[in-house]
Amino acid sequence: ADPINDVEKEVKEWARAKKTEVDDLRKQEKFRREFLSNISHEFKTPLFAIQGYIEAIQDDEFEDIDMARQFLEKASKNVDRLSYLISDLDAISKLESGEVPIQYTKFKINDLIKEVLDSLEMKAQQHQIKLVFKQKYDENVMVTADRGKINQVLVNLIDNSLKYGNKGGQTAVSLFNLHDQVLIEITDDGIGIEEKYLPRLFERFFRTEQSRSRQIGGSGLGLAIVKHIIEAHEQTINVRSTAGMGSTFGFTLQKAKQNPLPLPFPVMPA
Numbered sequence: 001a002d003p004i005n006d007v008e009k010e011v012k013e014w015a016r017a018k019k020t021e022v023d024d025l026r027k028q029e030k031f032r033r034e035f036l037s038n039i040s041h042e043f044k045t046p047l048f049a050i051q052g053y054i055e056a057i058q059d060d061e062f063e064d065i066d067m068a069r070q071f072l073e074k075a076s077k078n079v080d081r082l083s084y085l086i087s088d089l090d091a092i093s094k095l096e097s098g099e100v101p102i103q104y105t106k107f108k109i110n111d112l113i114k115e116v117l118d119s120l121e122m123k124a125q126q127h128q129i130k131l132v133f134k135q136k137y138d139e140n141v142m143v144t145a146d147r148g149k150i151n152q153v154l155v156n157l158i159d160n161s162l163k164y165g166n167k168g169g170q171t172a173v174s175l176f177n178l179h180d181q182v183l184i185e186i187t188d189d190g191i192g193i194e195e196k197y198l199p200r201l202f203e204r205f206f207r208t209e210q211s212r213s214r215q216i217g218g219s220g221l222g223l224a225i226v227k228h229i230i231e232a233h234e235q236t237i238n239v240r241s242t243a244g245m246g247s248t249f250g251f252t253l254q255k256a257k258q259n260p261l262p263l264p265f266p267v268m269p270a
């Protein structure tokens, strides 16, 4: 063995490790900068709108009461948007800091899906979209997951299917059996997503041109939250979509282990 060679090797390795470390830090820093700049951009848009409506009404010449009502209505929509944004940001930062760890319990996934569908029924009617629980695998199947967080996943995905859905169309929720897991799919027949956007869909603040231009309220954080929750469960989520035809979002959950069957005779203690 050549000691000088060994030292040289060691130093090179050390330098390489340091470089990776620095690169990682730079990446994190860049990510943080972009995140902050995205946040301020997302806040500015509704704030400017609110300011604009207020200033218009404050104008001495402004007398049209109906118009004032409309402007106030619009300002109020933008206030809603800000408050969604804040609660989504709060959710994502709590998830990322690990402040609210995944709390696993066993529950019937069928019951949760039904509850969520019921809670969104009114909203679906407003959008004139039929909500259906289409394919039901075993009514009693139990999963092991964080019920509250999976509730949020279902709400976010179904809510999107209403926002980007097709008036007069439908949103279908389906439950499939995959050996140790179940697969839950949410399918709409709405605007769909162009293929080029699919890889970026789950990024924070990412919204397609269509959803921006359609003036559909949203923070661009819903899917980032969904992905976070599913990955924290060590499960997977994916999307299939055809622009103009509709989209399907699917995610898996772990089935709960069956309790062992009771023995047919009492076991005597040894």
Ligand code: ADP
Residues within 6 Å of the ligand: 160, 161, 163, 164, 165, 188, 190, 191, 192, 193, 201, 206, 207, 208, 209, 210, 211, 212, 217, 218, 219, 220, 221, 222, 223, 224, 246, 247
């Ligand atoms: P947003 O608050 O904008 O809805 P999300 O993170 O939930 O944010 O979704 C990101 C983007 O993905 C949306 O802005 C929209 O462009 C697209 N998207 C999400 N769900 C659907 C869907 N069911 N159909 C079509 N596009 C969708």
